[in-house]
Amino acid sequence: MTDQVECNCAWNPDRHADTCPVYMQQRIEALRAEIEELDTLRNRQSDLLSQTAIAVRGPEPALTRYSHADIPSRVKAVVADLEAVRGLLSGLIRAVRSINCTPRHAIMIKGDDEPCFWQRREWVEYVLGLCTEAEAALTATTAPKVRPDLIRFDFINADGQPDSKMITHDDMRERYNALYQQSESSLEREQIALAHAHDPMPVLDDDLRYILGRPNFWCYSLANAMRAMGQEIARKAEEEQAAVIHWLLKAYFEHGPGWRDAVEKILAAEREKELAKGGEQ
Structure with missing residues (x-):
């Protein structure tokens, strides 16, 4: 050119x-x-x-390319698994080679023309345990790592080329953790603003004035009635006052303007129970 x-x-x-x-x-x-x-x-x-x-x-799933970024960590994990298996197999080989097979361990069993070699039960169980551990480690190393909750994640790799890989929902959430936190912060601010916009405190009407204004001496008889109904109230004026006002407020919020009738029905039913008990005696 x-x-x-x-x-x-x-x-x-x-x-x-x-x-x-x-x-x-x-x-x-x-x-x-x-x-x-x-x-x-x-x-x-x-x-x-x-x-x-x-x-x-293992083979790539359909329409998926494995990322190369995690190859070192995965290879390191495989090597670690193989080292663990190699250690178990080495221990198993040493144990098997320690079988009692010398002439002083030989015994003859009736019906068998070849000598047998006695072994202690705990040694046999030890060798079988090593076999179980080695088999479990080998299975864990060779078995494919099944992850049923994988989803496809498309991205641009370090070379500037389109790439994709399969990741879990937890991995996806970690990638966008900052966005989740930002969303949660926004939602929390909206909830606080909504709570301020709608004051949960009710209007101080005549019923609330009556309930909140109960003096402690007035609460004495009602506190006794509440004790008869099974409530535990300390025998102190301030404790009786707090328990009674709390109970009346609960009736107010549950029944509205009909709270007095609801309280009277409960007390009347309790008085009938006490009268019935007295008649039985």
């Missing part, structure tokens, strides 16, 4: 100046070749990483 531009380096035709069109064209071609080489190397490394991810995690 250098023949498409003209050289303007009249002073030295053997070496083009940095501003010469021919030199610029040569640099462009060299950079293009370098970019192509780097692209080939990147694609090769990407394929190797993808194959490694598949080897570690």
Whole structure:
């Protein structure tokens, strides 16, 4: 492509100046070749990483590409699992090789023409326990990690290319934790504003004035009636006053203007119970 531009380096035709069109064209071609080489190397490394991810995690689900970011941690976990299995197998091999098989351990059993070797029960149980641990570790290492709550997450990777991977709902919530906190803060502010806009305190009407204005000596007889109904009230004037006012307020909020009738019905029913008890005696 250098023949498409003209050289303007009249002073030295053997070496083009940095501003010469021919030199610029040569640099462009060299950079293009370098970019192509780097692209080939990147694609090769990407394929190797993808194959490694598949080897570690299993086949990719449909329409999904595994991320390469967690390959080191996953490989580290696999290596740790294998080391754990190797340690268990080594212990199992050492235990099996300690079987009593010398002539002094040999015994003859009727009906068997070959010698048998006695073993203590606790040693046999120990070896079987090692087998169980090794089998469990091997199963945990080779079994696929099933995660039924996976969802597809599309994103732009570090290379600026579209990518996707399967993550859990918990992972998704962690990614957007800041947004959740912001939403919760907004909701809390709205609730506080709503509470301020609608004052929960009722209007101080005649019924509330009557209930809240009960003196402590007035509450004595009603507190005794409440004790008869099973309520525990300390025998102090202030405790009796607080319990009675609280009970009357509860009746007010439940029955509205009919709270007096509701209280009288409860007290009347209690008096009838007491009269019935007295008649039985």
